[in-house]
Amino acid sequence: MDIAVLTFAALPQLDAFDASLLPALAALGLDARPVVWDDPAMDWRTVRMALVRNTWDSHLRREAFVAWAEKVGRLTQLHNPAPVLRWNTHKGYLRELEGKGVPVTPTTWVPQGGALDVGELAGKHGWDAVVLKPAVSAGALGTHRFSRAEAPIATARLAELAQTGDVMVQPYLTAFEKEGERSYVFFDGVFSHAVRRPPTLPDAPRGFAEPTAFSPDNAAELRLAESVLEAVGRPLLYARVDVATDNAGQPRLQELEVTEPRLFLSLAPGAADRLARAIAAKL
Structure with missing residues (x-):
């Protein structure tokens, strides 16, 4: 096998959004197959590359996952x-990027x-x-939204979350409800495509239901995305x-x-082929 495309036990055949990578790699003459990342029978010396893709239980066992990766x-x-992978699986990396000048959603750690006291913090910053x-975390697991009026409940929930790990407190961005998030995708440092995604919080109002591709027309926002990769420096x-978009626009x-x-x-269109070529260039 040339490439083990890594997934997890609950999704052995890859996510439908990304499954087109396999035929794109096959078109380049590469033998790529889905492999469950923690399969004890797998001999990693028999593959030319292990490609992390749908390892969507890694946040539940972060230390085991990063030890496996090493x-x-x-x-x-x-x-x-x-x-x-170690750096990115704890959201503390955002503090590092912010220290390098990247505008990050305001966060209290x-x-x-x-x-x-969540109410005191919200009042200090004017957060509604x-x-x-x-x-x-991943996929909004353990993530909660509270109004300022619910601050006592939020303070108690924060204490519960902090019993098992570090916690972030951020303002709720109301623009999520109409705009969602814009995801800028890069392969080997080169911009490939952009997708608008609805909020992941299940109780958040949303102006659209499914992720949709779009052509970036905001040069400053694309430049922000590029500057993030420059700040990573690897x-x-x-x-x-x-x-x-934050609450100041x-x-x-x-x-x-x-x-x-x-x-x-x-x-x-063409995204799977672009990623496949970037992968082939590493081999």
Whole structure:
């Protein structure tokens, strides 16, 4: 096998949005097959590359996942590399990027075991609503939205979340309800396509239901996405830069997804072929 395209046990045949990568790689003469990342029977020395794609239980076992990545990275080529995966699987990377000048959604960080009066924080910053988010999470798991009037409940929930890990407190961005997030997808540092995504919070109002591709017409926002990769300062085979509009009308980095992001290949003509060529260039 040339490429083990990594997924998890609950999704053995890859996500439908990204499954087109397999025939695109086959068209280049490469033998690529889905492989469950933690399959104990897998001998990683038998593949030329391990490509992290749909490992969507990794946040539930972060330390096991990054230890696995470090091991596999010594046996074969791994993308993205193990140091990137460790860095990106804790949202503390946002603090580092903010320190390099990237405009990030305002965040107050509460360490594991810590506490915070959410009502006092919201009042200080003039936030009408807040979002609580574990620093190790995916797919809005453990993420909650509260109005300022619900601050006592939010404070109690924050204390519960902080018992098991670091927690982020952010203003709720009302633009999500109409605009969603804009995801800018890059392969080997080169922009490929953009997708508009509805909010992941299940109780958030949404102006549209499904992700849709769009042609970026905001040069400043695309430049923001590019500047995020420049701030990372290391090669990334794939990256998804998620941008949202803050409550002052300015674009902000929400998250940089370089571990196991859905890349929405099926929504953008030629995207699977572009990624396949970027992969082949690494071999």
